[in-house]
Amino acid sequence: xxxxxxxxxxxxxxxxxxxxxxxxxxxxxxxxxxxxxxxxxxxxxxxxxxxxxxxxxxxxxxxxxxxxxxxxxxxxxxxxxxxxxxxxxxxxxxxxxxxxxxxxxxxxxxxxxxxxxxxxxxxxxxxxxxxxxxxxxxxxxxxxxxxxxxxxxxxxxxxxxxxxxxxxxxxxxxxxxxxxxxxxxxxxxxxxxxxxxxxxxxxxxxxxxxxxxxxxxxxxxxxxxxxxxxxxxxxxxxxxxxxxxxxxxxxxxxxxxxxxxxxxxxxxxxxxxxxxxxxxxxxxxxxxxxxxxxxxxxxxxxxxxxxxxxxxxxxxxxxxxxxxxxxxxxxxxxxxxxxxxxxxxxxxxxxxxxxxxxxxxx
Amino acid sequence: xxxxxxxxxxxxxxxxxxxxxxxxxxxxxxxxxxxxxxxxxxxxxxxxxxxxxxxxxxxxxxxxxxxxxxxxxxxxxxxxxxxxxxxxxxxxxxxxxxxxxxxxxxxxxxxxxxxxxxxxxxxxxxxxxxxxxxxxxxxxxxxxxxxxxxxxxxxxxxxxxxxxxxxxxxxxxxxxxxxxxxxxxxxxxxxxxxxxxxxxxxxxxxxxxxxxxxxxxxxxxxxxxxxxxxxxxxxxxxxxxxxxxxxxxxxxxxxxxxxxxxxxxxxxxxxxxxxxxxxxxxxxxxxx
Numbered sequence: 001x002x003x004x005x006x007x008x009x010x011x012x013x014x015x016x017x018x019x020x021x022x023x024x025x026x027x028x029x030x031x032x033x034x035x036x037x038x039x040x041x042x043x044x045x046x047x048x049x050x051x052x053x054x055x056x057x058x059x060x061x062x063x064x065x066x067x068x069x070x071x072x073x074x075x076x077x078x079x080x081x082x083x084x085x086x087x088x089x090x091x092x093x094x095x096x097x098x099x100x101x102x103x104x105x106x107x108x109x110x111x112x113x114x115x116x117x118x119x120x121x122x123x124x125x126x127x128x129x130x131x132x133x134x135x136x137x138x139x140x141x142x143x144x145x146x147x148x149x150x151x152x153x154x155x156x157x158x159x160x161x162x163x164x165x166x167x168x169x170x171x172x173x174x175x176x177x178x179x180x181x182x183x184x185x186x187x188x189x190x191x192x193x194x195x196x197x198x199x200x201x202x203x204x205x206x207x208x209x210x211x212x213x214x215x216x217x218x219x220x221x222x223x224x225x226x227x228x229x230x231x232x233x234x235x236x237x238x239x240x241x242x243x244x245x246x247x248x249x250x251x252x253x254x255x256x257x258x259x260x261x262x263x264x265x266x267x268x269x270x271x272x273x274x275x276x277x278x279x280x281x282x283x284x285x286x287x288x289x290x291x292x293x294x295x296x297x298x299x300x301x302x303x304x305x306x307x308x309x310x311x312x313x314x315x316x317x318x319x320x321x322x323x324x325x326x327x328x329x330x331x332x333x334x335x336x337x338x339x340x341x342x343x344x345x346x347x348x349x350x351x352x353x354x355x356x357x358x359x360x361x362x
Numbered sequence: 363x364x365x366x367x368x369x370x371x372x373x374x375x376x377x378x379x380x381x382x383x384x385x386x387x388x389x390x391x392x393x394x395x396x397x398x399x400x401x402x403x404x405x406x407x408x409x410x411x412x413x414x415x416x417x418x419x420x421x422x423x424x425x426x427x428x429x430x431x432x433x434x435x436x437x438x439x440x441x442x443x444x445x446x447x448x449x450x451x452x453x454x455x456x457x458x459x460x461x462x463x464x465x466x467x468x469x470x471x472x473x474x475x476x477x478x479x480x481x482x483x484x485x486x487x488x489x490x491x492x493x494x495x496x497x498x499x500x501x502x503x504x505x506x507x508x509x510x511x512x513x514x515x516x517x518x519x520x521x522x523x524x525x526x527x528x529x530x531x532x533x534x535x536x537x538x539x540x541x542x543x544x545x546x547x548x549x550x551x552x553x554x555x556x557x558x559x560x561x562x563x564x565x566x567x568x569x570x571x572x573x574x575x576x577x578x579x580x581x582x583x584x585x586x587x588x589x590x591x592x593x594x595x596x597x598x599x600x601x602x603x604x605x606x607x608x609x610x611x612x613x614x615x616x617x618x619x620x621x622x623x624x625x626x627x628x629x630x631x632x633x634x635x636x637x638x639x640x641x642x643x644x645x646x647x648x649x650x
Contacts, residue, residue, distance in 0.1 A: 082453045129631070133638045135452060136395055140589055141634045147627040154620070268460055275457050316472075323468040323476075330465035337458050338446045 032059070033185045053301025054294060056181035062293035063188040064250050067195055069273040069285040071242035074199050076271075077280030078208070079235035080215030081130065082139045085146035087267035089240040091153045092122045093247025094257050098156070098166045101252070108171045108178070108252070112245055119244020120237040122149070127236030131229050146267055154259040165258035168251050184253060191249075195242055200282055202238075211235060272333050278345025287344050296325045365495050367611050373501035374570075375607020376508040377563045378580075379600040382587040383512060384559030386599035389588070390532040391552030394444055394455055401463040402557045403581030406432055406564025407573035408470055411479050421484050428565060429558055436557030437550045444553070445546065467575050478574025485569065504566040511562060512600055515555065519596070528552060560584075579623075583610070586630040592643020601642065 035041045036056045039048075072086050093115040101111040129141035157166055171178040171187075178187050202208050214221040214228050222228055251257045269292060277288025303317040316324050340347055385399045396402075409431045413424035443462060447455055486499040519525040531538040531548040538545050560581065567577050583606050584599075591602025606626055613625040639645045 076453065082456070084456075129634055133634055136593075137589075137634055137638045139395075139452075139456065140585070141631060143585075144627040144631040144634065147624060148631065151621075151624040268464075271453075271457055272461070275454075279453065320472045323471045326464050327468040327472075330461040330468065333461040334443065334458060334465070337450075337454050337461070338443070341450065341454055 029189060033182050037182060049301055049305065052294070052298045053304070054297055056185060058294060058297050060181055060184045060188055060253060061250075062290055063185075063192050064246050064253060065270075065273070065293050066192055066286050066289040067246035067249070068243050068270050069277065069289040070192075070195060070199060070282060071239040071246070072270045073274040073277070073279065073282060073285040074203075074242075075235055075239035077274060077278075078203060078215065079211050079232065079239075080218075081127075081232060081236065083142040083239075084139060084264075084267055084271060085126065085142035085144075085149075086243055086270045087262045087264070088126070088142075088146040088149035089119050089122060089243035090247030090250060090266065091149050091259070091262040092119050092240070093244030093249075094166070094251035094262070095153050095156055096244065097168060097248035097251050098160075098257075101248075102166060102168055103160070105169070108173060111252075112248055115248035116241040116245040119247070120241035122244070123237045123240025124233055126240065127233045130232050130236065143264075146264065150259055150262050153262065157259050163258075165256045166251070168255050168257070170255075171252045188249070196282060196286075199242075203282075207231070207234075272329060274343075275333055276336060276343055278343030281343070281345035284343050284345030292329065295328070299325055299328075363615075367615050368608060369495060369497065370501060371608035371611035372604065373498075373505040373607070374611065375604035376505040377566050377603075378583055378587050378607050379603025380508040380511055381560050381563040381581055382584040382591070382599040382603040382606075383515065383596065384556035384563075385584045385588050386591075386593070386596055387515075387552050387559070388556035389593060390596070391528065392440070392444060392448075392549050394459065395452075396556070397456060397459040397582070397585075398439075398463040398466065399556070399560055399584050400578035400581030401466040401575075402432070402435075402560035403564040403567060404470065404573075404575050404577045405435060405466065405557075406561025407481060407568030407577055408474060408479075408564075409561060410481055410483070410565045410568055411474070411573050414481070414483060415479070424483075428561055432558045432561035433554035436553035436555070439557070440550045440553040444549075463578070467578065470575055476575075478572040478576065481565075481568040481573045483565075483569055500566075500570060504570070507562070507566070511559065515559070516596075524551070583623075583626065586626050589630055589640055590633050592640025594644060595640065595642040598640055598642030602640070 031041075033056055035046070036051065036054060036059065039046055039051065068086065068090065071089075072083065075081050075083055075086075096115040096118040097111050100106040100114045101108070106114065126142065126145045130138050133141060161167070171184075173187070176183075178184055203212070210221065210226050211231055213224075214226060214231055218228055273288035273292045274285050275288070276284075276291055277286065278284030299317070299321065303321050306313050306317045336343055342349075381399065381403055384402070385396060388394055388396050388399075406428060409428045410424065413419045413427040414421070417424075417427070419427060439462065443458060444455075447458055485503050488499050489496055490499065491497070519529055527538075527543050528548050528551060530541070531543055531545055532552075535545055538548070563581070564573075564577060567580055571577065571580075584603065587602035587606040588599050589602070590605060591598030591600070609626055609629065610622040614622040617625065633640065
């Protein structure tokens, strides 16, 4: 069964050491956007391949995807509800943002809030079948919800806008416009940290632990007096509120979105992220989202270098790059499912345990 | 007008029913909800392209090639992907079939190019009039062949000893093992049958439209078909397929072409809310 890795790192590490690591990580996160914008670190110019062909835009999209992966992992990994309709809540958020932001001209923070609220309401509605059906049937109901929401988005888009898509105004926090990738980065990363810490601490409350008990054994949880129906709806509401907010951010960041953007592929990518990262592991969701969003651009970097070469390399990297990326991810997911069902989180845990063991022996 | 719509709905519905039947055989035997069934349909279409256009086989040989390749594909997938995952949580198995379909799509687009290919077979393509009903011979052939396949497999499960063994295995793995049935062989057979039925559907869909990876969405209509019919019921899958075909055609001509999918998924949602065991399935009782 999936386990939640929320226990702090091994007791061997002294607490000051952990503080040093946290500071280093924070410094890295704070300095990264400047490296990627200036294409240089500490005054030393870096080549494109040394930066893995990454730009700040990919990083920002990755942070938005991390919000989606976190919320899905909370729902699937921690509450045990499988959803293949997660893109629907992204679409919900994007649609709400189009109504309140593009049509009514509300300020950006209010738009985000309204997206989160409609997302929560939509999540409660979409979670209603969970009161009646279990397992596979519930998975299918999320799939049906996905098709319904995307269709509504399509009708909305064609009624008020046209085939080009829904345009979004520039984001602004009061007088400060969020108009450069760096500003977006420093808006998104604290938001991600907030959501991450919020989810983590909510899992450590009584209700969070009860929720995981419900995931592990629903009947046992019911028998000790937990109303699993309410709990399930709550988890669904919270998860879709976050996903919906991420959808609004996604739409504002791209400044233009069509209903096709939220196809079933979009929903599947989040499941793939949490399987790669590790189901039930919040840090794993971040790893999965990072791999999913950054690997294509790394491969594109190799492709740019290989454009002069010939033969099979050229065919794979240049002509069929999109398919190659898909194939790599699909094979990665299949291999992980067969050999490491806990994803990278479990692999990381195994390595850590082995290192700790060796340190103890040596 | 209505008769015309009903005819094409029935013809398409027969193909969906065939694909859904394959889906239900796999689900009943191995409890795998196969999201790659849509890709199996696409594979069927591309096997036909390979046999007819690339290898230049004669039509009967091409049919044998398609059936053989599809059955082999089902067996290989069961041995290397499904069997290692037996007993795992549902999400793992679902995601495995989804990842499988992504990989298959990527491979097909790498080998055959991302554009679709036209598929030409010696099957009749003309149109004849029955009253004022315009009957496309290809639609009619598809319907007749699909009903023939369903009858053959219905008889196979009902009257042959292997069919009996397969039904017994699907009913209870443990009891089958105790009675000396090789469960793995039976499951592989189920996967072979499931992918072959999808491939036959793909052969027709590929000719009615063109052979492209976009056929996957049509193939995936087998999912709502199976649920509407009742997941544990083989006749339910066929009737579900027919219903989906007819409803889709009705919605496309009387509401709007865009709305056909959504009507089916709304129906799916309603069925799940009010009759989750489907129209023909048996209500599952939870056991403590």
